[in-house]
Amino acid sequence: MKARWLVLGVTLAVLTWASAEEPQDGIVLEVRKDAGGAVKLTWSGGTPGFQVFRSTETGGLTRPANQQGETNGQVFADPTPPAAPILFYLVTSSPTGTLTVREASSPEPCTPPAAKSHQIQAEWSSPYRIRSIQILRNDLLVVEQQFDCTATASLTATVDLSPTDQPQTRVTLCYQELEAALTDEIIGCPIAGAGYLAADAAPGTAGETRTLTCAGAPGDSHWVRTQNGAGDVAPTNYFGSSFPLTAAHRSSVIDDLLIARSHTDRDGDRSLSEARLTVVQFQLKQQTFSGAGFHRIRDDFLFTEYAAPHWQDADLNGVPERSFPVSYVRGTPVSLKDLAFGATPAGLPACTVEIEGRGPGDTLFTGSATLAGTDLLVPGPLVASVPLPNAVKYFGAYPIQWSARFAGSAQAAAGSSANRVYVLLDDPLGDRLESYFDIATKAADGESEVQAAFNKLWDEFKDLEVRNVRGERMGYYRGILCASDCTVYEAPGLITQLNGQCGSWADLLMQTARTLGIDGTEFITIEPDPKTLPRDCSGLPSDYGFLVKNYSFTPQPGTSGCANFPLRFNGPCGDPMWPESEVTDVTGLPGQDEANPASDFSRHFIVKFNLEYFDPSYGAGPFTGTKAQANLAWEKNGIAAYTGWATTNPYRQGVRRDRPDVRETFFDQ
C-alpha cells in the first residue's frame, strides 16, 4: 500500500536538533559535499520509509515543495544542489501503521448481504507521537479520535462494507515545528467470497473451488490460511490480488477456517484483511427410487418388498445399511425422492445448496437442497436428464456420484450410491422376486422386442446352467432319482432351495418372462395318452407313467407276463417288487445341473409361448409346428418308455418302449 506521508523528525545538515521536547527517532545524518558540489546524505537509525527535505532555511522545511525524494535505504544523493550560503537537509522516518479489516460475524448468512459488517482496526506508532487517527470508507470519514501525542494509538470501528468498498485509516502526528500536514494513510479491503465451501466427502480429496477477492488488493498480496481444524483449503499460502482455493478436509470434523490477506507497503505499513470460511462436508444419507416406470422388488426368501429408502447410510460411516434392488420399465427416467445428505458441521443456517448426481452415461440428476440441522434435504424428486435405455438392461450397480456446492463453482463430492437396477420390457407381472429380475435381465440384456427377449431368456435355460441372484446354481432333481423325494413344485421354492421338480422349472421360465413384462406364457401338462397307449394289466383304468431317457432294456421282449408292458421294472421309489428289473436307468437325458436326474414320472410340465413349446427342465426346445407335431418332437427327444401295471397282486410295474413315430403322450394345451 502506498503511504502518502510527509514527515518529521529530524536531522539537519551538519546540525542536529536535540531539544528535550523533540521526538527521538534515532536518525543520525551525515552530509558530505564533494569537489564537484554534489551532496551525499548518509544516515543510520529510524525505520524505513524515509523522506528527504532540503531548504535554505529551517522554517517551512517540510513543505512539500522542499521534498527531494523518498527512500527505504539510508543513502541519498543530491547531485546539483542550488548555490546558497547554507542548505538545510531533513530526513524523516515514517510512522508505522496497521489497518485490519475483519469480518465481524461468523458463521454468516447463506447469501451474503450487499454490505457485511466488518470490524476495522487502525493501529499506529511513531516517534513523532500520534495526534489523531481517522477511519474512513471511500474517503469519507467514519470515525476520528484525538490522542495526547502518544507514541502508539489505535482506533476501532464497526463498519458495513460492500465488496468494492475501500476502508482507510489516516494518522496525524504531533510534531509542531514542521509546517506540512503530518499524516500517513493505509488503504485496506474486505475479503469477498468467503462463507461456506463444500468439501469432498472422501477425506483427502479436493472439493468445491472458489476465488476470494479483496477490492484493489495489490498483486503481491499474501494470502494465508491462518487457522484451521480438520477442515482445510488448498493452497494454504498464495501471492496475488485474489486467492483461488479448493476446499479439502482431513477427517469428518469440519470447522471454521481463518483466511488472512496481508500486504506491506514501501514504508512498512500493513494492510490486513481477515475472513472466516466454513468448510462443510455433505455425504449421501439416503435415496428412494420412484417414478412412473418404477417397480418394487421382493426378497426371494421373505417375499416382502424392498422398502424405501432403497439406499441408506444413516450413520454416515461410508458403509450403507441398505442398497436394495429396484426395477424400471425401459425408456423411462429414473426418479429419486426423499434424497438426504448428512451435513457437517452442525448448526449451519438453512442455506440452499446445489446438488448434482452423475449416473451411468450422461445421466444427470440436478436440483436444490436446503440445510436443516445436520441434514441437507432435497424437497422434490430429481428426475434423470435422460431416460433408461429403451431395451432390457441389467445394471449390476447403477452408480450415482453425488456432489454439492454452495455457489457456482466446482462441485464437491458428496458420496455415492450403487443399487442393482433391472430394466424391463414392460410392467412386470407376477411375484416380482429378485432372482426372477436377475435371471431375466441378465439373459435378455439389450433386447427391445418381446420375441427376441424371450429367445435370449430361453438361451439362459437351454445351457442347463441357471443361477439365482446370489449366484447359486439351481438343479433339476440334483442327486435325486425318486421324483417324490423332491417336493419343490414352484419357482419360489426353486430359487431358495436350489433343487426342484419340472413344475418348478416351468414356473421359473414363466415367472422370469412375466417379470420382463412378457405376457402369455402357458403352463403345459404332459401325460401319457390313454388314446394311443394300450391298456395295462391292472384291470382298472390304466395308471400310466413314462420314463425319460436314457434306459437300457434287457432282455427283450421281457418277462413281466403283461403283453402290453412286457418288461419287468423296479422303479426308483420304494422297495423293488420284481426280483430283478429288465429296465435300467442309465445316465441322461441331462437336466439342469444334473447329468442323470429322476426320470420316472406320472407327468411332466413345460412352457408354451407364442405357439412354441419349451422344456426348461432339460433345456429342450423350442418344439414347433402344430401342437401334435411339437408334442411328437418333444416325445422323440425325451421319452424312452411307458410304465403301467403288469400285475395286481402284488402290484408290479411293467414297461413298454416308446414307438418313435407314434405320439403316445399329450400336451394339455
Place this chain on the structure above:
Amino acid sequence: MLRTKRTVFALALLALGALAPASTPAAEDHPLALAVRAVPRHHQWSVLAPDQRERLLAIVRLTPGERERWTASPSAVERGLGLFAAEQNGDIEFLLSRADLLESREPTIPYAPPLALGQGGAPIAQTLGEYLTAIYQDWFGVDANGSRARFDRLFGRQQSPALLVKPWIVRLQRARDDEQAVAAIKKQIYELPEEVRWAVVTLAYKNSLMSEEEARGQLARLSKTTKSALAAGAELLPGEPMFLVNGGLLQRTLLEECRRLL
C-alpha cells in the same frame, strides 16, 4: 417363508374340515366346501387324489343358482369354489363380471401342487385375486396380474365375450373326447364374424384341434375383403386381449400362419 405359510394355511384348512360339525350354519363350514382340499390349476385333474376329484365334480354340478349363491358367500373359500364351478362350466360371462375379485387378498381354496409323480401333496395357498388371475389366464390367454386396472386395459375394448378368441380353443380342448360336442362348437365357430373366425380357426389348427384341411377349408370361405385385409396384415381384432399384449406378437404369428394356410 412363503412355502411355510402356504403349508400352514393348508394344514389349518384341513384341520378345520376335520373338526367342524357338519350342521354348523356358517357358510364357510359348508360340508362340501370343507371336504374339498384343493382345486387343480391348469386343468390338472390328474394331480388330485380320486376322492378329491369326486368332491370337486359335485361342485361343478352345482346349479347356476347355487353357483351364484356360492360366489356371493361371505366365505372366500366358498367364493373360490363358486369361481371354480363357473370356470368348469365355461360361464365366461359370469367370470368376466367378477373382475372386482382380482384385487382380493382373501385366502381362498388352495390349489393342488403340480406333482411329477402320483397325486396329493400339500395344497398351495392362493388368494381370490391369484385364483381369478389364473382362471383368466386359462380362459382368455392373458395375465390380469391381480389388477383391476390391467383387466380394464385388456378387456375394455371387447364388445362381447363371444368375440374373444381363446375361449373357443378352451371349449374345443375340453370337449376333445366328445365328438358331438366338438362338432357343435365348431359349428358355432364357423358362424363367427369373419374378423374373429380367422383367428379362432388358425389358433385351433395350431393347437391341433382342427386338421390342416379343415382349417384351410374354413379360411377359404372368408370373403375377399377379409382375405385382403389378412394379406395386408390388417389389425382385424383391435379389442382382442391376446393381441394387446407383447406388442401384438401373437397376432403377427397367427397372421403369418393364416396367410400360409390361405
